[in-house]
Amino acid sequence: MGFAHTVGGTRHVFPDLRTLLARATPSRSGDVLAGVAAESAAERVAAQRALADLPLRHFLAEAVVPYEADEVTRLILDSHDPAAFAPVAHLTVGGFRDWLLGEADSTALTALAPGLTPEMVAAASKICRLQDLVAIAAKCRVTTRFRNTIGLPGTLSIRLQPNDPVDDPKGVAAQILDGLLLGAGDAVIGVNPATDNVDNLCRLLEMLDGVRARFDIPTQTCVLAHVTTTLLAIERGAPVDLVFQSIGGTQKTNESFAVSLALLKEAREAALALRRGTLGDDLMYFETGQGSALSAEAHHGCDQQTIEARAYAVARAFSPLLVNSVVGFIGPEYLFDGKQITRAGLEDHFCGKLLGLPMGVDVCYTNHAEADQDDMDALLTLLGVAGVTYVMGVAGADDVMLAYQSTSFHDGLYARAALGKRPAPEFAAWLERMGIADRTLEALPAPMTDLLR
The missing domain is CATH 1.10.220.70 (lyase)
Structure with a gap:
């Protein structure tokens, strides 16, 4: 026709x-x-x-x-x-x-x-x-739960992203401390590993879970390794909260990521069996991005935004806690400048929310794109008004491991303050209890002073 x-x-x-x-x-x-x-x-x-x-x-x-x-x-x-x-x-x-x-x-x-x-x-x-x-x-309401409640009206959650170029535990810990003191981490404390192997994954998972348990933080942790590496970590008894995977909108795109619907189902069932969630069992974490299908020559002649929306059908099938469009990460070959990144970020959020997903957006760009932090400020503000579920928190907005520009912990504070948003309620109560919500600039809250020791 x-x-x-x-x-x-x-x-x-x-x-x-x-x-x-x-x-x-x-x-x-x-x-x-x-x-x-x-x-x-x-x-x-x-x-x-x-x-x-x-x-x-x-x-x-x-x-x-x-x-x-x-x-x-x-x-x-x-x-x-x-x-x-x-x-x-x-x-x-x-x-x-x-x-x-x-x-x-x-x-x-x-x-x-x-x-x-x-x-x-x-x-x-x-x-x-x-x-x-x-x-x-902004009319859509999508709420998910694992150790806290994400997506309630009037809230804006932040993923604390403490990436380190060599997965140095001290470097990761320093960024976790920085982020927690600035109110980030209620979406997840999630590390992109520089090395994706099971030994490194288990080491990072133990470190993240140790910090979470030590300070009784009502959040979840994740190391964003390939789903097969996470399955191996689960077999070893590692403390896996969330199962992460990048996904796309066609079978061939997912094959380029070495995943299938059956493999994602297997991983979800393995993580559910651990019963680590306290408020719910939404435990999948997916990332997507316009252009991934084209880069894998798996777009079937479709436009990149339609294929991106199809990735959300994959996510929806597994009841995720978090879905994230890493909107400007793939580069200017797919989204050339700030205007195109802004449009794409709002499209992705719109489509994900209408399909019933807890949609976050990594407000970001690569260093060779025709974009800057002013463009990111504009997109962050628009997404905040649109009710985005969560955004990223990166030390200084500069991810030195992945080599791209995102939003900082301070950017998250700005968006919450300007738009009257709060963290997830359980996390907000923890900030109050720890003396972080109203801390002064002169000293760390007493319970946090030895985090790096």
């Missing part, structure tokens, strides 16, 4: 849904690199208008990646909930956008999430302005 729309006397024709979605996508360098972007603003507008008139039901009849060849497509279509979809089943994409901006409320959006496919929400995002992406996402 083809689609067409006339703009300025020129009839633009789009042969299939995959092409229509790609041409309707706001401009970004990755789609140009892939050869799927609109060739002109007029073609993009024609595609957006044709997309706005497309019934939502059509997304259940035409897959952008073949059902027979892709387990992510099978997951999306086989798990679709027709009863949840029913309230909006009569709408077009444009009508759906209008409903989202109008009468839709938090209760309705929560009930609707199992009835939406990634392609539906991606399509809606393509005809939204930034303010629409913010206003709609």
Whole structure:
């Protein structure tokens, strides 16, 4: 089935849904690199208008990646909930956008999430302005629990990211101390290991869990190793709270990460058997990012934002505690500048929240992108207004191990103060109990003075 729309006397024709979605996508360098972007603003507008008139039901009849060849497509279509979809089943994409901006409320959006496919929400995002992406996402409520409660209204959580170039325990500990004293860590204390092997993973897990237990911190820890390394650590009896994995929106993308849906299920079941959560058993932590499928030559001719949204279907299947779009990390080949990064970050958050995910965003860029901290300040503020579940906390905003720029502990404090947000309630109570919430600049709180000893 083809689609067409006339703009300025020129009839633009789009042969299939995959092409229509790609041409309707706001401009970004990755789609140009892939050869799927609109060739002109007029073609993009024609595609957006044709997309706005497309019934939502059509997304259940035409897959952008073949059902027979892709387990992510099978997951999306086989798990679709027709009863949840029913309230909006009569709408077009444009009508759906209008409903989202109008009468839709938090209760309705929560009930609707199992009835939406990634392609539906991606399509809606393509005809939204930034303010629409913010206003709609702000209506969504997604709450998860492990040792604390993440995503409650009025809260903004922060992942404390104490990466060290050589996984030096003292370097990691110093950053943990810095972050805790500035109110970070309620989402997770999570280290990206410089070396991904089971011995190193177990050493870091023991160190993180020792700090958490010693100070009775109501949070969770994670070492962001490959899921197979985490499985080996679980077999050794290591204190694994969360299971991490990078994921993508096609089977081939996930194969490039050496994972499958079956492997993710195995890892989740192994971690559940440890019974380490005290308030809940949401224990999966996924990271995604626009452009990963193209970089693996696994995008099937789709635009990168649609494929990114499909990754959220993978995440949704495993009841995660945290999902994070590392929006600017892959580089300017996929998101060229601050404007494209800003748009992508808001799209990813919008799509994830509509699909029922605890969506965070790593507000970040690489050193060779046409972006700077002013761009990150703007995106952080917009995401805060949109109700982002969590952001990153990196010492000085400069991750010296991964070599990219993110948000600092102070940036998190700014966002909470400017927008009237608080940490997760259990973590906020711990900050008060430890004397950190109202500490002075002259001295460390007494319970924390020997952390580095």
